[in-house]
Amino acid sequence: MEFHHSRPIYEQIVEEFKKKLIRKDVEPGEKIPSQRELAQEIKVNPNTVQRAYREMENEGITQTLRGKGTFIVEDRRMIRRFKKEMGQKTLNRFLEEIEALGYKKEEIPSLVQDYIQDQEDRKDSGTE
Structure with a gap:
């Protein structure tokens, strides 16, 4: 994932998840990587990923189930x-x-x- 300096990285992460949903690269109900895993994968600070995940949860894109992980909400x-x-x-x-x-x-x-x-x-x- 390449980031543009014109916008906050966490916003670009959220946008990328939206694009993945549109392209069906991720499906409703699917578990997404942990915050730590994603931070390592895309080489950003874990706090940035944490903010992106919090934003996705606030927007109703994801739901975190304690002890199970973070999942895409089932809403087509x-x-x-x-x-x-x-x-x-x-x-x-x-x-x-x-x-x-x-x-x-x-x-x-x-x-x-x-x-x-x-x-x-x-x-x-x-x-x-």
Whole structure:
């Protein structure tokens, strides 16, 4: 896991768990690594992981069962909500950047469609 210095690491850890849920790399009900294990794995201070886990519990993503570990909460609606929220954030960043390049809102759909078509053409021709 690579971290960006622009945001707190614990927030990036929480975001990574949300992405893993969306991609189905982790499933509802699944046990996640202990705080100590994860800290060693991603090479960060255990207190940072502890804060991330506390945040995930506050957000209702995880539940800690004493003596058993920390588990992803079984709530599939939560995953759909995360996917929508993260998709909207990504789209907002994209729109801000593309508009900063001087594109008008009405030009953006054709720009995106052209990009998608180019990718499909490359895939079909085997030049990807």
